[in-house]
Each structure stands twice: as structure tokens, then as C-alpha cells.
Amino acid sequence: MSDDKKHGSGNVSPGDTSQRVGMEAVRRRGGEPEEIKETLIDAIGAEFTTYYYYTNLRCWLAGEEDYKEITEDARLEDRAHFELVMPRVYELGGQLPNDIRAFADRASCPDAELPEDPTPENILETLLEAERCAIRTWAEVCDMTRDCDPRTYDLASRIYNEEVDHEAWFIELLSRERDDEANPAGHFVRGEPGDAPYSKNHDFNESA
Ligand SMILES: [Fe+2]
Ligand SMILES: [Fe+2]
Numbered sequence: 001m002s003d004d005k006k007h008g009s010g011n012v013s014p015g016d017t018s019q020r021v022g023m024e025a026v027r028r029r030g031g032e033p034e035e036i037k038e039t040l041i042d043a044i045g046a047e048f049t050t051y052y053y054y055t056n057l058r059c060w061l062a063g064e065e066d067y068k069e070i071t072e073d074a075r076l077e078d079r080a081h082f083e084l085v086m087p088r089v090y091e092l093g094g095q096l097p098n099d100i101r102a103f104a105d106r107a108s109c110p111d112a113e114l115p116e117d118p119t120p121e122n123i124l125e126t127l128l129e130a131e132r133c134a135i136r137t138w139a140e141v142c143d144m145t146r147d148c149d150p151r152t153y154d155l156a157s158r159i160y161n162e163e164v165d166h167e168a169w170f171i172e173l174l175s176r177e178r179d180d181e182a183n184p185a186g187h188f189v190r191g192e193p194g195d196a197p198y199s200k201n202h203d204f205n206e207s208a
Contacts, residue, residue, distance in 0.1 A: 022091055022151075031148025037092035039144060040085055040152070043137045045107035047082040050130055051075055053112035057127060060118045067120060067173055069189070071127060074166045076194020078134075081159045084199045088152055109133035121178045128170035134163040158198040 012019045023033040054075035061067040089096065097103040104111075112130040115122035141156035168185035175183035190197070 020091070020093065023093060026092075026149045029148035031145065033092045033149075036141075036144055036149060036152055037089055037094040039108075039141060040089050040092070041094060041097070041103075042106050042108040043141060044082045044085050044089070045103050046109035046134065046137060047078045047085075049104050049107045050109065050112055050134070051078045051082065053114075053130075054078065054127070056114055057112065057123050060114055061120060061123055064120050067124065067177075069193070070169050070173060072193050073190050073195065074127065074131070074169065077162050077166070077196045077199065080194065080196040080199045081162070084159065085155050088155060091151075108137045121174070124170055124174040124177055128167065128174055131163055131166040131170055135160065135167060138163055155199075161198040162196060 010021060011024055012021050026033045026036070054071060058068050058071040058075060061071060086096065097106070109130060110133065112126050115126055138156050138160040142153060142160060145153040145156060165185075165187065169187060172183050172185040172187075175181040
């Protein structure tokens with residue numbers, strides 16, 4: 001008898017679209033969907049604005065083809081991070097701010113503006129600090145969700161993996177550019193620009 005099934009019913013009435021079991025399940029395990037959702041909007045605000053600012057930073061690395069290529073990967077992966085997490089905001093009962101200015105203002109990281117003196121060294125330092133802010137942001141989301149929200153935790157930890165890559169890339173480039181030092185990231189190239197090996201779903205679903 002289907003009525004006897006352990007998970008066949010719960011606190012949300014059958015057919016009730018005003019509530020989400022996906023949020024209830026987070027609460028039941030001690031999480032705060034509201035708080036997670038607000039933190040995610042701040043975090044993807046930073047991904048979205050960083051995508052924009054990196055476009056300009058990449059352009060100003062004119063003539064530095066290797067720096068441009070790495071910046072392009074980081075730029076496109078930030079867009080992938082925005083895309084990956086955006087639906088989760090809605091699943092948690094939220095929505096994107098209607099005003100893009102409000103969205104940019106609440107971003108969890110500073111604007112990665114073009115430095116006043118846009119030398120490769122200064123641009124690489126701006127890029128490095130933006131990546132560090134992203135690591136701190138997604139580490140916070142991982143900590144908030146590890147025990148209560150496996151879906152958000154999975155998304156955040158995939159992004160975290162790429163942000164740690166990005167930091168290592170810019171440490172390598174800045175060390176060479178500014179200090180004439182080898183400080184390897186151990187990385188060669190992504191397969192395609194903005195490959196996003198952890199945060200694009202197609203990479204998980206494609207067969208080899
Ligand atoms: Fe990112
Ligand atoms: Fe990044």
C-alpha cells in the first residue's frame with residue numbers, strides 16, 4: 001500500500017506549491033534556507049560583476065597573450081559559476097534582484113576595477129585578490145551547507161575547486177611578472193577557453 005511508504009508524505013500538503021520540501025529538508029537538518037539564499041545572491045553577484053570586470057582586465061593585458069588566455073579562462077568560469085548557482089536561489093525561495101545596480105552593490109567581493117596604472121603587474125595583483133575573495137566566499141558557503149544542504153554544498157564545492165585553481169594561476173603569473181620567480185601552479189591549459197571542469201554540468205554528464 002502506497003500510504004505506508006516512509007517518505008510518501010510529510011509536512012507539506014499534497015499539491016501545495018507554496019512550500020518546498022527541498023527547503024524543509026534543509027531546515028530539518030539545522031540549516032537556514034533564507035540565510036543560505038541571501039549568501040548565494042551576494043556570492044553570484046560577485047561572480048557576475050567579476051565576469052564583467054575581468055573582461056576589461058583581459059583587454060588591458062594587451063600584448064601579453066599568455067596572461068590574456070589565463071584571464072579568459074578565469075573570466076568565463078566566473079560566468080559559469082553565476083549560471084550554476086542562479087537556479088538554486090529560486091529553489092530556495094528567492095529571486096535575482098530586479099535592479100542590476102542593487103545586484104552589483106551587494107556582491108560579496110570588491111569591484112575588480114582596472115588599476116590606475118594598468119601595468120601587467122598591477123592587473124595580475126587585482127586578479128589574484130579577486131580570486132582570493134572568491135575562495136573565501138565559497139568556503140563560507142561550503143561551511144554553511146556541509147551538514148544541512150547537500151545540493152548547495154555540491155555546487156559551492158565545485159566552484160571552490162576552480163577558485164583555488166584560479167588563485168594558483170595568478171600566483172604563478174604574478175611571481176614571474178613582478179618577482180621574476182618560478183612559483184608553479186602545476187597547471188597547463190584548460191581544454192577550451194572557460195572549460196570549467198568542475199562547474200559545468202555537461203562535463204559531468206558527457207560520456208568519454
Ligand atoms: Fe568564480
Ligand atoms: Fe575565479
